Amino acid sequence: MISAEQQIFNQIEKSQNILISFPVDWNGDAISSALAFYWFLKKMGKNVEMAAAPISDTKSRAFSFLPGFSDIKNSLDNLAKFIVSLNITNAKVDQIKYVVSDQTLDFIISPKDGWFTKDDVTTGTSGYRYDLIVTLNAPDLESLGKIYDNNVDFFYKTTIINIDHHPANEEFGQVNFVELNAVSATEVLFEIFRDYQVELIDEDIATCLLAGIIYKTKSFKTPNLTPHSLTVTSELIKLGARREEIVNRLYRSRDLSVLKLWGRVLNNLNGLNDNQLLWSSLFQNDFSETDSVEDNLLEVIDELIINMPQAKLITIFYSLTENPLEESESAESSETIVAHNNQSEGLFKTKAIIYAVKNVNAVELVKEFNPSGGRKIAYLSSSQPLAAFRQEITNTLQNKLDKLNS
Template sequence: MVLRKFIISLNLAKTQLKDLSYGLENEKLNIFLTPEHGSFSAHDLTTQTSDFNYDLIITVDTPDLNSLGNLFHDNTEFFYQTTIINIDSAPNNEHFGQVNLVNFNLASTAETIMEFIEQIHPESLTPDVATSLYAALTVASKSFTSPQVTPLTLDKASRLVTMGARREEVVTHLFRTKKLPLLKLWGRVLARLKSDGSRKLVWSLLTPDDFIKAGAEEADLPGVVDELITGAVEAKTVVIIYERSPGTTLVYLHAGSGRRADELLKPFAPQGDQHTSRATITNCSVIEAEKKIIDHLRAAIPPLEQ
């Protein structure tokens, strides 16, 4: 993503430019300027940066700017100089935008977006948009089984169907169509599944070899987490511990009702929100990372009374 241009200006008051060429050498760009007569000097050159190519940022389901990770940290000037519309439904949102569309009383951000569109331009709620919002509602509510689902959520879902949302298409793509690599990876997760029933905690390990044998990619991990959440209905904390490379382990954690994923992973500098967060642990093996994470979670989550 190119946010702005770097501009090099050459003063041509003394002489015109006869030729311009450039070349790459040792990771440096050399620009060769040939004048019509005389010579150019360093005083003839000035540099500046252009305005940003974008004048608006829209964030969705983002509790704070730090949760955007490198996207924010590598472009802090852009974020601080550009208007932000912050759309969320989570109570831990820090209202960091110039415009904050944050409604804690709604079960999902999809509902916030739907209400906003209905207020400013209801004609935009075409069948395609209604289908997208219905899909977002379905995912966020775990097929409308989440404790956060309210009568308003169900009413919005019903109205989206009335607007032309293709419910069967959403169900087919979300639940009836699973890519073979994802299913293979899911099988490897189940083969190593562990649990702590007294804390309603389940977890599993994955290695790079698992991804190679399954033909899967790291981008498939959220889908695996969703499958584990759906399958482990009694679990309130679901963890996938993935060895990204030797000495580097990625941790995905989903927290159910009454628990916060970002708080549970707080000692490990997580990115994410109260529902799902991820963290990276370095300088240890995946087995050592597993022990570190699970020991911490067992200390942070009190056992349920039997």
């Protein structure tokens, strides 16, 4: 029986134009995996492109130092060609023009002799631009966002190689390689590359592969770190992986604004269920006074993961419309404002990020609140004031954790 690794390279070897894609959340492991595979395929002599649905620059720029990052596209352009065919058996072409009018493109064809009829015209599409798709770190096709949503027919008519390490993977590809014991997708790729042709792994590819492992283990500080991950790390460094560059870029070069926001989060940090559930609250002024934006919160969560290893859930609530009441305000004023808040829910824009650390599905925990995101990170939004929204969500999370622990 042919192994999954053999199937992967059988498909690659008979393909010429390959697309690499990864989920819409631009996870650091997914980015690193895509770049490593990109360069590996190029060294095999393949035409290869990368595409992932667009996301804010702040969330992805931490990995912009990796070679090839700027080659990642945000859409699939010219995926297939639409062809209009004209039968010229009974009449020859003298002149062709086209005219664009409002929303219509008209082709004007003048025959040398005879006439053309509508029966002489046929339409069709050419084959797709890519003959193979590689998805990385994607539990399902829907996680690719608009790259999949806008091109469903292409994904169903093109062979897919699906490489991942998460147990939730739906094995949607024609070739599936899901290694549950790996700490990252890049660790999976290293095994595949090494077994195929290790000499193709140069310094840039090794650096991309190591970046994924370092990201997933928060620079070797998280409980998911395994002896095998350390062995792979050692081999990658021997192959030229630039470990110091990765660590410096990801963990030693925080913007001052992020550090200030980190301080605000720590100042308001609370723990529930023996600190298995951590939560903090931020208001509009916390962002404006620290020159930070909401996308910086993921970097703050990274720090909490490293420093609070007992946590199963980390939640940050934040308001983009409210500021905290001053302590000097009277109880009467506070009651008036709270009453006004409760009657004016549409005026508020409150959000939450829920990060599930240890084998907990974040989206599943709060599915009744229509979250977006994935297994690790869930995003919530509400028109309630922050305090009311926070109370509702923390109560829900506490109850769900109690059931999981029972």
